[in-house]
Amino acid sequence: MGFNYDKLYFPYKSVRQYQDLLIQNINASIESRKNLLAHAPTGLGKTAAALAPALYQAFNNNLNLFFLTPRHTQHRLVIDTLKEIKDKHGISIPVVDLIAKQSMCPQPLAKELGRTDFLDYCREARKDGKCVYYRNTRKVELTEEAEQVLADLLNNSPMHSEDFCAACADNKMCPYEMALELGKKSRVVVCDYFHLFADHVRNAFMAKMNKDLEESVVIIDEAHNLPDRVRSLMTSRLTTYTINNSIKELESFEFFDEAEVVRYLLRSFEGLVPNKGKESIVAKDDLVKHLTSLSGFSFEEVIELLITAGQAVREERKKSYTLAVARFLADWVVDEPDRVRIIKRERSRRGNEFISLSYCCLNPAQYTEPVFDESYSSILMSGTLTPTSMYSEVLGVSKSSVIELKSPFPKENRLTLIIPETTTRYSKRSDDMYQRIAGKLESLIKSLSVSTAVFFPSYRILNEVSNRLSISDRKIIIEQRGLSKEAKDSLLNSFRDSQGSVLLGVVSGNFGEGIDLPGDELECIIIVGVPLPVPDLYAKSLINYYDERFSKGWDYGYVFPALTRVIQNAGRCIRQSTDKGLIILLDERYAWSNYYKCIPADWDVKITKHPEKMAREFFKHQG
Ligand code: SF4
Numbered sequence: 001m002g003f004n005y006d007k008l009y010f011p012y013k014s015v016r017q018y019q020d021l022l023i024q025n026i027n028a029s030i031e032s033r034k035n036l037l038a039h040a041p042t043g044l045g046k047t048a049a050a051l052a053p054a055l056y057q058a059f060n061n062n063l064n065l066f067f068l069t070p071r072h073t074q075h076r077l078v079i080d081t082l083k084e085i086k087d088k089h090g091i092s093i094p095v096v097d098l099i100a101k102q103s104m105c106p107q108p109l110a111k112e113l114g115r116t117d118f119l120d121y122c123r124e125a126r127k128d129g130k131c132v133y134y135r136n137t138r139k140v141e142l143t144e145e146a147e148q149v150l151a152d153l154l155n156n157s158p159m160h161s162e163d164f165c166a167a168c169a170d171n172k173m174c175p176y177e178m179a180l181e182l183g184k185k186s187r188v189v190v191c192d193y194f195h196l197f198a199d200h201v202r203n204a205f206m207a208k209m210n211k212d213l214e215e216s217v218v219i220i221d222e223a224h225n226l227p228d229r230v231r232s233l234m235t236s237r238l239t240t241y242t243i244n245n246s247i248k249e250l251e252s253f254e255f256f257d258e259a260e261v262v263r264y265l266l267r268s269f270e271g272l273v274p275n276k277g278k279e280s281i282v283a284k285d286d287l288v289k290h291l292t293s294l295s296g297f298s299f300e301e302v303i304e305l306l307i308t309a310g311q312a313v314r315e316e317r318k319k320s321y322t323l324a325v326a327r328f329l330a331d332w333v334v335d336e337p338d339r340v341r342i343i344k345r346e347r348s349r350r351g352n353e354f355i356s357l358s359y360c361c362l363n364p365a366q367y368t369e370p371v372f373d374e375s376y377s378s379i380l381m382s383g384t385l386t387p388t389s390m391y392s393e394v395l396g397v398s399k400s401s402v403i404e405l406k407s408p409f410p411k412e413n414r415l416t417l418i419i420p421e422t423t424t425r426y427s428k429r430s431d432d433m434y435q436r437i438a439g440k441l442e443s444l445i446k447s448l449s450v451s452t453a454v455f456f457p458s459y460r461i462l463n464e465v466s467n468r469l470s471i472s473d474r475k476i477i478i479e480q481r482g483l484s485k486e487a488k489d490s491l492l493n494s495f496r497d498s499q500g501s502v503l504l505g506v507v508s509g510n511f512g513e514g515i516d517l518p519g520d521e522l523e524c525i526i527i528v529g530v531p532l533p534v535p536d537l538y539a540k541s542l543i544n545y546y547d548e549r550f551s552k553g554w555d556y557g558y559v560f561p562a563l564t565r566v567i568q569n570a571g572r573c574i575r576q577s578t579d580k581g582l583i584i585l586l587d588e589r590y591a592w593s594n595y596y597k598c599i600p601a602d603w604d605v606k607i608t609k610h611p612e613k614m615a616r617e618f619f620k621h622q623g
Contacts, residue, residue, distance in 0.1 A: 009091070010052040011084035012045075017408045019045045022381075025403045027053035030217055030377040035400035037223075037392055039385040041407040041600070042571050046381050047081050050219050054379070055085065055093070057217060058187055063376055064216040065188045068196060070225045072099055075161060078190050078221075082158040095158035096182040096209075098191040104161065104176045106133060106169040109318060116327060117319035133174040142181060146173055150181055157186070183209035193220070197230050197367050213374040223380035224564050227394050230364035237358040238328040240269055241348075246306075246321040249313055258309040261302055262325060264294035269355045272343050279344035279537050287332060287357070303329050331359055338363035340541040349481060360538055362545045369396030384567045386600065390560055393550055406602045413580045415618040416570075416603045417611045418596075420588040424461055424529030434461075437528060438468035440586060445471055445502055447612040450523035450582070450619060451495070453503040455512060455569045457531040465528065466504050479505035496521050507531035513568050518575040523619070524582040525573045530589050532562045555594070563598035582615055 003024060005015050015023065022040050029036035030053065040046050051067070058065045067078050075097050086093050102110050102118045107125075110118055125131035137146045149171045153164065161179075168175035183189055189209070196202050196218065206213065220226060243266050250259035268290035274280045288299045295302060303326050310323030332341075336359075343357050372378045372395070385391055388402045407414075422437045445452055456462040459481055466478055475498045477491055488510045495501045499520060505511045508531065533539045539558060547553030566585070573581030583603070589595050591607050599605055608614060 005052070006089075008052045008056040009085050009089050011048055011081060011088050016043075016045050018405045019049050019408070021403065021405060022046065022049040023053050025401070026050055026379055027057065029379065029401060030054060030057040033377055033399075035372050035375075035378045035397050036380070037385060037388045037397060037400055037402045038379065038381040039388055039402075039404040040381055040383060041405065041409075042383045042575060043408045043577060044405060046221070046383075047077050048084075050221075050379055050381060051078070051081055051085065054217050054219060055188070057377075059091075061376075062215070064186075064211050066196060066216055066218045067188065067190045067221065068193050068219065069190070069221045070193055070229055071222070072103070072161075072192075074221060075099070075190050079158045079160050082188065086158065093158060093188060094154060094182070094186040095188040095190065096179050096186045097159065097161040097164060098179050098183070098189065098195065099161050100192065100194075101176045104165050104179065106165070106175065107131065113319050114324070116324065117314065120314060120323070121318050131174065133169075133172055134177065136172045137174045137177045145171070146178065146181070149173055150178060153178065153182055154185060157182070158188070180205075180208045183211070193226060193229050194233055196371055197226070197364075198233055199367060199370070202371075213371065214376060216375055218371060218375045218378040220378065220380045222382050223391065223395075224382040224384045224568070226368065226380070227364045227391075228561070230367050231361045234361035234364075234367060235358060236328050236331040237356055238325065239346075239356045240266060240354045242321050242324050243269065246325045249317075249321050250309055253309070253313055253316075255309045255312075258305055258322070261295045261297065261305060262322070265291055265302075265325065265329075267294060269343070269357060272357075273345055273355050274343075278346075279342055281537060281541075282341050282343050282357070284333065284335070284341065299329065299333060328357075328359075336361070336366075338366060338545065340538070342537050342541075344537070358538075360541070362542055363549075365394065365396030369398075372397050372400075383571060384564045386598070387560065390552075390556055393552075394546075394556055407574075407600075409574055409577050409579070411602065411604060413577075414574055414583065414603065415581075415614065416583040416585070416599070416605045417614065418585045418590040418605055418607045419609065419611055420591040420607060421609055422586060423588045424457055425587075425589070426535075429461075434464040435468050437586065438465050438470075441465065441526065441528070442469060442471060443612060444526065444584065444615065445474065448524060448582075448615055448619065449500050451499060451501050451517075451521060452524040452526065453505060453511065453522055453572065454526040454528060455505050455507045455509075455531075457507055457529040459506055459509075461529060462504055462506055471502065475501040477501060477503045479503070479509050479511060481509075483510050492517075507565050507569055511572075512565065515572060516575055517572060518579055522573045523580060524584070524615075525570050526584040526586055527566050527569060528586045530562055530587050530595065531565050532558060559594060560598060563595065567598075567600065580619070582618060584611060584615075 008027060022038060022044060025036060054065050069075060079097055082093055082095055102115060113121060126134045129135055165175040168178045194201055195205050243262060246262050247259050268287055271290055272282055272286055291302060292299055306322050306326035310320040310326055313320040313322055340360050340362060342360060345353060346356055347353055388404060392400060422433060422440060441454060477495050495503050542557035543553035546556040570583045
């Protein structure tokens with residue numbers, strides 16, 4: 001007897017190739033209260049494949065379902081799929097779609113403040129009764145009006161967070177408070193990674209919604225992002241830019257003694273940073289001793305002094321650099337395991353030198369493992385979750401099973417070529433090498449007429465190569481640093497508008513992940529070089545850390561994350577089963593065994609020094 005997908009609230013008429021396996025594995029994992037790591041390439045329909053069995057299990061076992069995505073734009077797909085499930089199966093699905101509180105807040109000031117200043121502002125506005133939205137929403141308990149609005153919102157569930165926030169703002173209610181109330185009545189919570197993996201956020205968040213991890217299924221979408229995302233969430237950083245602003249701020253408020261203390265902090269930074277070389281590892285006490293001996297105050301007294309002054313500044317200005325300094329110092333003295341403290345000379349985009357001091361998290365499992373251990377079942381899925389054993393170790397996923405699925409797209413629709421003639425290896429970079437890369441790109445691009453995206457490991461290499469490129473008969477679009485959303489959309493539209501355009505971008509830039517260019521909008525991706533991290537002290541610390549933990553420092557801390565980015569980028573040209581895509585990996589290292597082994601086996605890679613003919617034939621054959 002076949003598997004009953006309808007019973008599992010599957011929203012569509014038919015189940016795709018390999019999607020059936022994903023659904024069955026997710027269902028079995030939740031049923032047996034296990035965790036699952038699922039490598040599921042693009043095109044499988046992961047969202048529906050996860051939501052259908054998870055909802056079935058949640059309804060049957062009275063569980064909550066948390067769906068975590070790293071990007072706000074992915075919430076829309078989850079909510080749309082839930083609507084389709086609701087329509088097809090005629091069931092009521094109470095859902096709350098949560099984004100960051102600051103993004104939900106209708107107060108005009110929310111858009112102007114930094115994150116922590118906003119949280120302080122909101123806390124005080126609630127306490128002092130100065131926020132009209134909050135006052136309308138609750139007086140300890142929900143107001144009667146809020147209860148009525150909530151009943152309407154519940155009726156219209158599932159709703160996108162934008163629509164939900166607009167409805168709350170129209171009724172002069174606080175969207176965040178209303179969302180937490182809706183969360184109490186919801187079976188499904190769609191939210192960001194930080195809601196569950198930042199433990200200080202999770203505890204308050206779960207308590208406010210009366211939810212319990214033990215009674216919750218947690219689905220983590222795009223889970224390949226989780227290690228880096230958690231490390232960055234849990235890293236504290238202070239720069240001389242913030243310190244200088246704090247000094248100015250304190251002086252303008254006539255807090256001269258406090259300004260003097262922060263000036264001593266600046267001197268401590270200058271004293272700790274190495275004269276030769278850009279960075280060094282420092283100990284907690286290096287800063288503590290420096291600052292206390294210069295200022296004559298204990299470290300705790302300094303923190304207290306700055307908090308008091310910073311709060312006074314914030315009363316008037318709503319934001320305070322001094323509070324940011326105080327918060328960093330408070331984090332600095334807490335001894336967390338698996339961390340490294342690094343002081344570094346850096347340059348801003350405008351070329352100005354500044355010093356940063358970072359208290360870096362190396363081990364995301366410190367924060368993810370408790371979630372996976374406590375939850376009823378956690379499902380980690382991504383199109384690039386290989387090697388699954390790395391994610392299992394790095395994130396601390398125990399009690400787990402693994403499924404690695406093949407791409408559902410016809411093999412003959414993809415051609416992957418490695419061209420081992422050039423490299424962006426640091427020791428080999430030269431004018432001659434950039435010229436050779438540009439020459440190879442020119443030859444490839446001119447031999448084809450399809451829309452092409454070329455991704456470089458950095459803006460520097462992009463500039464070096466693009467300055468040497470000479471292609472006159474194609475529209476060339478070059479990605480710049482720090483594009484606004486509008487500028488990014490406009491570049492993408494311009495790329496789409498002219499068939500055969502060439503986009504030159506950066507692997508970790510605006511276009512490497514999260515863009516959809518189906519059909520002939522994008523048919524060829526060229527990855528120039530290997531986007532390895534800068535081999536700085538942080539990268540070295542990560543390598544050492546994973547060497548000590550798993551004897552796999554080089555792979556876990558350096559090579560595999562870079563190759564994951566390559567595979568994500570390369571996947572941009574095949575978004576649906578009828579798409580055809582040419583992927584070219586332009587660096588000799590891709591042919592080396594420790595890099596080659598990271599490329600999915602079903603990509604059927606060919607190594608060649610004469611790709612033009614193969615590429616032309618591939619597209620001719622594809623019609
Ligand atoms: S209580 Fe709500 S509406 Fe008021 S500031 Fe905070 S988040 Fe914004």
